[in-house]
Amino acid sequence: MGNFKVKDxxxxxxxxxxxxxxxxxxxxxIDQRFKV
Known part of the structure; x- marks a missing residue:
């Protein structure tokens, strides 16, 4: 397994x-949608 890098x-x-x-x-x- 290598390092998985997402660059978006x-x-x-x-x-x-x-x-x-x-x-x-x-x-x-999630915080805004569900007011947690």
Missing amino acids: HYFDKAKQENYVARSVYKLEE
Whole structure:
């Protein structure tokens, strides 16, 4: 198994905004949608 790197729009945006992972955007969407 090798390292799997995804470099898409969210990868670039996360790197630009100093986030470690791009999953922060999915978590924000869940937070807004379900008010958690």
